[in-house]
Amino acid sequence: MKIILFDIDGTLLKAGGIVREAMGDALQKVFGTRGGIIDASFIGATDLGVVHELMGREGFSLEEIDARFSALIETYGPILAEKLATWDNFRLCPGIPLILERLQEDASMLGLVTGNCKPGAMVKLKRGGLTDYFTFGAYGDESSDRTAITRLAHERGENEAGYEIPRDQVILVGDSPNDIKAAHEYGIRVLAVYSGWTPKQELEELKPTWLYPDLADTEEILGLLLS
DSSP states (O other): OOOOOOOBBBEEOOOHHHHHHHHHHHHHHSSOTTTTTGGGOOTTTHHHHHHHHHHHHTTTOOOHHHHHHHHHHHHHHHHHHHTTTTTTTTEEEEEETTHHHHHHHHOEEEEOOSSSOOHHHHHHHHTTGGGOOOOOEEETTTTTTTHHHHHHHHHHHHHTTTTTTOOOGEEEESSSSSHHHHHHHHHHEEEOOSSSSSSSHHTTTOOOEEESSSSOHHHHHHHHHTT
């Protein structure tokens, strides 16, 4: 049994700037400020890490931020859902959902490793019709450390399977430098795609196991993931 762990933004789908707007609205409601979110980078980041950074600059202590974080993500989910419902720039990345369908047919375990908080992740997957492909995952409201999130997703996959699955049977699929670094640090293979916002050369320098433009070459990529 293999575990294939997918990042969301830039790997499975692209939701565009409406996500930043939704998070800004939620920050305004919960903290009373957007915290300069317009200039924040979300590439490979976690929602927890972004909020810590933005609200820390606004003078909130770490304890204050963490105390309000649950309220923030509960506020953010419905705002994002409402905005995405009428957002024309939402799209699935090339090869999605076909690669997921084929992996599911092979009985591979499909999980998520994402910097999105869980409510945000679920809203995006629902908008793209992808919810039913994933039965477990780890999210960006659980840790700001991508390696820790990767480990947590692996453990949840093992719990669902009911037995241990060695790391050489776990593969991460992502589009950012932090995805590659997390996979290397955790000791698993990584298929990187430059369908997101990071140039090919920058990803190439980090030496992923495989590097593709996107997930559109279904047969070739399946051969790699299932080998």
